[in-house]
Amino acid sequence: MSSKTHISVKNLNVNYGEQKILNNISLDIPDKKITAIIGPSGCGKTTLLKSFNRLLDLQEGIRVEGQVFVDGEDIYHPKTEITHLRKRMGLLSQRPQVLPMSIYDNVVYGLRVHGAKDKKILDGAVERYLKEANLWSEVKDRLHASAVKLSIGQQQRLCLARGLAVEPEIILGDEPTSALDPLSAELIEQRFLELKDKYTIVLVTHILRQAKRLADYVVFLYLGDLIEHGPAEQVLNNPKYLKTQNYVSGKFIEEPAIEKEIVLKKLNSSEAQKQIKQALEKLKVGQAMRVVVDDEKSVRQITQFLEADGHKILELKRLNLVDWDIIVQKSEGIYAI
Numbered sequence: 001m002s003s004k005t006h007i008s009v010k011n012l013n014v015n016y017g018e019q020k021i022l023n024n025i026s027l028d029i030p031d032k033k034i035t036a037i038i039g040p041s042g043c044g045k046t047t048l049l050k051s052f053n054r055l056l057d058l059q060e061g062i063r064v065e066g067q068v069f070v071d072g073e074d075i076y077h078p079k080t081e082i083t084h085l086r087k088r089m090g091l092l093s094q095r096p097q098v099l100p101m102s103i104y105d106n107v108v109y110g111l112r113v114h115g116a117k118d119k120k121i122l123d124g125a126v127e128r129y130l131k132e133a134n135l136w137s138e139v140k141d142r143l144h145a146s147a148v149k150l151s152i153g154q155q156q157r158l159c160l161a162r163g164l165a166v167e168p169e170i171i172l173g174d175e176p177t178s179a180l181d182p183l184s185a186e187l188i189e190q191r192f193l194e195l196k197d198k199y200t201i202v203l204v205t206h207i208l209r210q211a212k213r214l215a216d217y218v219v220f221l222y223l224g225d226l227i228e229h230g231p232a233e234q235v236l237n238n239p240k241y242l243k244t245q246n247y248v249s250g251k252f253i254e255e256p257a258i259e260k261e262i263v264l265k266k267l268n269s270s271e272a273q274k275q276i277k278q279a280l281e282k283l284k285v286g287q288a289m290r291v292v293v294d295d296e297k298s299v300r301q302i303t304q305f306l307e308a309d310g311h312k313i314l315e316l317k318r319l320n321l322v323d324w325d326i327i328v329q330k331s332e333g334i335y336a337i
């Protein structure tokens, strides 16, 4: 990725008791771009987002393993200060969570917590951040009215203003427009497109059209696995892997039927290629095989050589710290005579 990495996730596993919620996720999120996390309900989108500002810590029974770096700092390190970390991120949740106080007090809430008192500074901040959140013109004459009286769409923009007022570097949105009417949703979307010049934005959405409108990069999760991550254009319009293809075209997500499995560990690449060729010869065109390999370098070599022979990679998945799964479908390729 050309742009600088802002959030880097390395081998992140999240478990709830025996249940695996996220399986070995590794992912780099670029600075000052919009990254959308998509996938069906329950696949772990919210969990992944919450891992970025350690909101999972608040939930009992959740175990987090692995690392998340923000600006190169390991946020799960025991010495990391959580308040400082959270200040760097503004979070918009699915339903706006305004505080039961005036519009004005909502916007400057974070600033006051951090010690700001000067009325001129606070007044200035209220105007500036309400404008940044696209709400100023609608509320400028009733800044001291209760925030709870605002429409849901206005409340969400107020939450955005409150988040922006503490000058975060990152905006996290968990389906932030899903409870809003279309017009309010559009106002929030417009803001995101403008705000990405200044902020890194990570947006969970299950609306593919929203991902198309907004995202520079897309991450597709399915049942706790990261299936695909790349430029939005590629993941949404021309995905590499079968599950993503099914999902973006609105089909049921298929588990490829596996006819054969081979485990290639501690092998040099020519031996590995030889074994794969032999195994493929036993398959019919259209059938799929699982290849388990034990290092990242061979994953690259093997997928390249399979694709060069015309076969299709249906899935590529990291299983744990060392092992990878490659699911390949035999095509006519060079075997056709």
Ligand SMILES: Nc1ncnc2c1ncn2[C@@H]1O[C@H](COP(=O)(O)OP(=O)(O)OP(=O)(O)O)[C@@H](O)[C@H]1O
Pocket: 016, 021, 039, 040, 041, 042, 043, 044, 045, 046, 047, 048, 059, 062, 206
């Ligand atoms: N605190 C928790 N305790 C137990 N299970 C949890 C907890 N949080 C999440 N889960 C489980 O983890 C899985 C992923 O949940 P998550 O909320 O991350 O999914 P999601 O992709 O955001 O779904 P949705 O699109 O419905 O919001 C689900 O099976 C959910 O039931």
Ligand SMILES: [Mg+2]
Pocket: 045, 046, 047, 174
């Ligand atoms: Mg969710």
